[in-house]
Amino acid sequence: MISLPLVYTILSLVAYTTGFWYTFTHxxxxxxxxxxxxxIILLIGLVLHAYVLRNDMVTAYGINYDVFNLLSFTSGLMLVLSMLYSSYRPVSALNLLGIPVAASGLILGFVFSQPNQYASQHxxxxxxxxxxSLSSxxxxxxxxxxxxMMWLQNQELKKKQKRLWVNLLPPLQVMESLLFDMLITGFITLTAALLFGFFMVDNFIQQHLAHKTIFSIISWFVYATLLIGHFKFGWRGQKAIRFTIIGFFLLALGFIGSKFILEVILGRS
Incomplete structure (x- = not known):
């Protein structure tokens, strides 16, 4: 018998695929x-995505913070943000990556999420x-x-090769302005998340949060350095791209990496 979450997962993927193909062809x-x-089509996909995620994540015993549930939640939230940013800047091509990420997160959450991954204190x-944290x-x-995307666009401009990204994306100046909009928003939410974490968590070692915290703080300094460099010294272009990628790599390594090792490899919640 086909379950309702499976039906909603399939329908959400159909909506995502329709939105992706419509955007790409136009x-x-x-x-x-x-x-x-x-x-409308992407909101339908997101609502169905949210139902599937709620079925796995919200339980009678509390919120199930399984790593694949968190990936599904973050990917859906990322698509919401993509839609919001593209509503006031001409960067609808951003959805061409936001949609597949949301679809991938939905599939991973539905297929691999495990029960009983609850926080020790609620x-x-x-x-x-x-x-x-998830928002940041x-x-x-x-x-x-x-x-x-900016790196790909810049490479095409330099090498004068087939200009797929140059044709799809708005000018680099617009792309760069949006990049720093995102960085400022992400830096503020990351700062708030770290502050709440320091006040809410009692024992970082016992709760297996030391690695996550260390990598998050290092990432915070990377983003802070980039923002200060941009507004005070005019950092932009390749330097901004490198700092952005390094900062997120550290953040992902601390959060996803440590959680994956604890839950999947070591079998700890």
Whole structure:
């Protein structure tokens, strides 16, 4: 018997695929896409995604913080942010990466999520810390994707090769402005998440949070250095791209890496 979550997963993937193909074909043909249609089709996908995630993540015993549930949540939130950013800047091509990421997160969460991965202490402050952390990861993942797209665009401009990204994307100046919009948002939410974490967590070693905290703080310094360098010394271009990618690599290594090792390899919650 086919379960309802499976049906919703399939329907969400259909909505995501439709939105991706619609955006891609219109950008390739340099035609203006119907923003209302895009918003509706992607919102349908996100609502179904949220239902599937809720079925796995929200339980009678509390929130199931399984690593694949968190990946699914973060990927969906990333698509929401992609839609928001593209609503006020001409960067609808960003959804061409946001949609596959959301679809991949949905599949991973549905197939691999495990039960009984609950927080040892359940408080509003801790939940807020987790939500802020996930929000910062989502925004900074968007910034990293944006940086990669800028790198591809810049490579095509330098080498004068087939200009796929140059044709799909707006000018580099617009792309760079959006990159720093994302970095500022992500840096603020990451700062808030770290502050809540210091106040809400009692024992970093016992709760297996030392590695995550160390990598998160190092990542925070990388982003802080980049933002200070940008606004005070005019850092931009390749330097901004490198700092953005390094910062997110450290953040992902601390969060996803340590959680994957604890839960999947060592079998600890």
């Amino acid at each position: 950008l390739l043909a340099k035609r203006k896409a119907n923003t209302l249609f895009m918003a 408080t509003i402050g801790l939940d807020l810390h987790i939500i802020l 990861y989502a925004v900074l993942l968007m910034a990293t994707i944006q940086a990669v």
